[in-house]
Amino acid sequence: MLNQATLAALMAGDHSDPFSILGMHQVDGKLTVRALMPGAVNVALVEIKTDRQLVSLERIEGSDIFTAVVPRRKNPFPYRLRIDWGSHQQELEDPYRFPPILGEMDVWLLAEGTHIRPYEKLGAHLTEMEGVSGVSFAVWAPNARRVSVVGSFNNWDGRRHMMRLRRECGIWEIFVPHLAAGDLYKLEIKGQDGSLHLKADPFAFRSELRPNTASVVQPIAPVYPSTPERRQANSLQSPISVYEVHLGSWRLVPDDGCRWLTYRELAEQLIPYVKDLGFTHIELLPVSEHPFDGSWGYQPTGMYAPTSRFGTPDEFRQFVETAHANGIGVLLDWVPGHFPTDAHGLARFDGTHLYEHSDPREGFHQDWNTLIYNYGRKEVANYLIGNGLYWIERFGIDGLRVDAVASMLYRDYSRKEGEWIPNQYGGRENLEAIEFLRRVNGIVHTQRSEATTMAEESTSFPGVSRPVEQGGLGFSFKWNMGWMHDTLKYMQEDPVHRRYHHDQMTFGLVYAFSENFILPLSHDEVVHGKGSILSRMPGDEWQRFANLRAYYGFMWGHPGKKLLFMGSEFGQYAEWNANSSLDWHLLEYPVHSGVQRLIRDLNAVYRHFPALHQLDSEPRGFEWISHDDRDNSVFSFIRRADDGDFIVVVSNFTPVPRHAYRIGVPQEGNYREIINTDNNVYGGSGVGNGMLRANPVGSHGRSWSLEMTIPPLATIMLKLEP
Template sequence: MLANELNQAKLHNPFDFLGLQINQDSKHSLIRAWIPHAIKVEVIDFKTNQSVGELTQIDALGLFEANFDDLDDNFTYYFKVSNAEHTYEVTDPYQFQEQAFHAVHYVGTKPENIYQQLGAQLIELDTAQGKISATRFAVFAPNASSVSVIGDFNHWDGRYHIMQKTQCGHWVLVIPNVNAGTRYKYEIKDPTGNSLPHKSDPVGFYADQYPSHASIVFDHSQYQWNDSEWLESQAKVNRYKSPMAIYELHAGSWKPHYNEKGPQALSYHQLADELIAYVKDMGYTHIELMPISEHPYDGSWGYQPVGLFAPTSRFGSPDDFKYFVDQCHQNGVGVILDWVPAHFPEDGHGLARFDGTYVYEYEDPKRGWHPDWNSCIYDFGKDSVRQFLVASALIWLDKFHIDALRVDAVASMLYWDYSRDEGEWVPNIDGGNENYEAVSLLRWFNKEVYGKYPHAFTIAEESTAFPKVSRPVFEGGLGFGFKWNMGWMHDSLHFISKDPAYRKYHHNEITFSMVYAYNENFVLPISHDEVVHGKGSLLRKMPGDEWQAAANQRAYAGFMYAHPGKKLNFMGNDIGQSAEWNHAGSVDWYLLEYEKHKGIQNLYRKLNQLYTEYPALYEKDHEAGGFEWVEHQDSGQSILSFIRKAESSEQKVYVVSNFTPVPHEGYRIGVKDKGTYKLLLSTDEQIYWGSDFLSNTHFEAQDIAWQGQEKSIMIDLPPLATVYIVYE
């Protein structure tokens, strides 16, 4: 009976039968071993390196045992095994029960114990001969009938390393002499004993690519960081009063190199060499990576992850990714990572119905299935899932020193009826559509991040009017540091895409954002979502001939950088990418051979420079006192003007945007102070491929009241342009 259960890998308690079984009532002890295909098994004492006896084969399938006298709990041993082909040595994993159970003693007390205890943890075992290396495996599969570790070390045969089930639903086993770099998976049988597809480790730190999708044992202790100075400085930064210009990119299609096999994505080391240099040259403060959590399908862009604890091995090892982050920090560039806790794909090797039941996802498809993305939704009410998700966030801050997490698809988490029709969702306990469990999880996540990592911050991609997304939890908020301003993005892009002749009918779309600009701590995003799936590139959204389209984008970029809120641009925007983004392609860097695109790039470089150099453009991004309209009702001419004000000085930057191709000579602007005003920027300058209509660089205030101000200046306002003028 026992041999049959072992041969079918259907045992849930191997420690009760295998290994050293001490009889407390006598001096006799039993050693029992399960080694399929063996014909002879000898027990070797680690202390003396001598044989203490041979086990007797009691079943032809591979079960051996023998009684021994005077063995105690401290006796450690290995087997000398002979089969039909050769003789080899193997240390019995079933003598290390205490070390195996160590994994589950701390799980549940704090979320980081998930990645500190579960998965494949490299440890050392004490033997009479000294310490030997081993890997402790632990996986949560509460409803499985049996679980085995399979891998390179046992020919992917589930009969060799059957795991022990614990009371809390984890399965554990220590396997000696399994080291970093070893591939493995879990062979799981469902509650009725049926075999499931082999599963990757939910808490795996490193993964093989298609077709195996195997997890790989990894040692997180080897990398030596050199960014302590950065982390210490960032912990002291007031992010709300500091500039934040974010360059969002997809690592695989940023700048692939080409060879006979086609486009080859840059490695993490190559990205460190080439991307950081570009970002520094352009003046961005942060890089935002679309998800690099391990994911099986390139076409998901990383938003269908199966490995929330592992950077994708497409571009290198976890240590290679650490090197990339380390180099960013040493060069003064922050790293933001997209994190996806909303849903996960159904791939057989992943989390879906992990042990044959709904371990990670809601069981009811009206709650557990996402119609937009054909994916599973995490059960945000289960403590095991909540611990898992929060741990998956913290590991990026802990092991990889990430500066911020941008949380994807928050709106889909907050509402039961998100993208669902009547009858396709289940209301909450109060009959409403708010998912209280997700709200609770997000608040906990933010408290953990801000409580444990003072250098870090969080950003929500949230598209609804859910209140206080970027307000502290103690004020009743969700606790995020920032929120993407999807309303500004939608309205302003809709406005700028109109023919200038019709913009006067849509003037409120370019001004309406200031009605709610301080409800949240906003980031202004022109992200990947706006330049894909037939939406066209940012340049292609612009109306008019070639010159007008480029001028429209430049005027829009100038307006964006002056508008309250932190800035985010997707790769390609800043060179006037012509084609929309293709994840299998590349940014069209060859466009920089042309003056138009070089000019657009020059403008974005200048905008980043001015934005980070002039406190008026960022210090009061999230306070009403940092912005004042000068003229926002001139819809007939599609001209608007406003002031940005500094907190640390009297600095004021006056911003004027002309969204028509009509130039205005002698255009008067109301100003507050007497004295000289200096031109900081005109997006119409020749260096940006403009017409250079505005030639003056200094303007004297006149005692002529205008636009509600006591004084005024006159400029020649260029067509389709934004102008910055500073008073200091």
């Protein structure tokens, strides 16, 4: 007989080891079976092999626990429970008759925090045990008093499927027979203080559409094949021109309540659009499940679940496959820097500060009202590192753009004196975060060598995109935030004043090859009152568009990979509004369609001529012709390829055409304009040169030179004819 304390604990859902009591056990030499069945009238034991009812279980008085001694049996055997619910009968497999789920090696690696693919073991997995199909559940909650799987399959009753604790690693597990894909579930966690927490599964592969927050049983996606083509497309020497997109507001369907496009519709509309404009990659604002639309995905609660806003995980994978079939790589904004405080998420997951720091000086982002991961806790780091690999390995994501790296690197990020805790050496660097980032990059690059990683990092932290073995963080690329801020500030100046700010356009070349840079004009630059890129350009209507086109030409000529946020490619007037569609109607006007055509042509020449991309990260790929013509606000430089082929780039950032302007060039021959942002087809004034012949007249330290007309507020690119 069970004592009253054990009965009370089981009935209250407060027993930490239900597997030691429930199910089939040898007790005092007798084979005994026990089942906790709230609401049942009668329970009987059925032998699976013979399909015979062997014994009826008796209810223990004052409880919903049924028990019986199995007659004439000594050894455990497979069985089912035949349950009379009063209104109907049902036969169920008893989850407490099945063995542990995790193997010894998995337990070892998970406890050590070195399991490269924790998502293959933790979470919910469709599986078969002892010939029975169902779902295995496993969750890390080492400080919980009790953990249960709840859902409609057990009336959300935490007493029905209390899990087994693997004390070696702090993971709770259970196999629930008969569950299938599409079933909803959550984890009911009782803390040591008796508090109940109803949580979504941190490793759930699918989630309900907000505002609902349950996890959904979903088959894990198969491993996505690696190809030499993807590896080449993501290399340092390849053209990388990125179109950054927020899927919820790129284009809405006006005839259907202005709803979002689905993943399938995005594959049909967005991918051809990106391909037509010549972008090599598309970067998605975070698609990990998130509760609040207004966070744009940057406050995720379901790191392993593509958001259900646009469809299923399978449909998201098909979106990626469509992109690849069209030669487009897919990059994903990835957020390991912080997470929201929503009750169903990771905050105080097992009743303690498990994923986050307990001290708000370490564990709370004041800027975003979010929590900070405890990177020093090996299981937390393993959860995140596995997630980065998961997106690449299971969905074919080509690269991770890691969000808010600067906030991760420094303990005093956006904090006043006394609001942060120094590291063990008294410094401001977050040593645990630095080690975490190195591990992420190391594992991603060794496990999937075709993948790339990109850091949104705005400080002077050294070696962000240098190998770990050389003391770097190991990223493939770093966003060049300094270039972005300097050049945008310059472009906002009235042309008559630009001579006094000339260095803002040249300073980026002082450090251009210290990292592998991406030049970003991202979503952050077109929100929160900053206006659109076009709206920052000075002058009348014509000058604003001319400035924009000249700026884009300068950007595509400048060393560094390119990134442009959606809407900027056709000169949207208004700043980005995540709640509405882009202003596609503007393309009816030539000035806007002209900007779009320029982007298409810039991408075409960028991809076609290795001089514009091959040596982006090497000093030998760039050479100034003139960087000091402040009075005319003219910049001229040479971009070179590995074989010595070159492109000449000249920008004039005043509305005055510069006639008979001479620049030195490397060699004699005919030079053809391959880009002129003042071309009529782009909405310009049509001032240009067509073909130019180099003369043996010395200029800028060279024996040959070109005499040209530089159009007003324009960038031109010149190619030596063979």
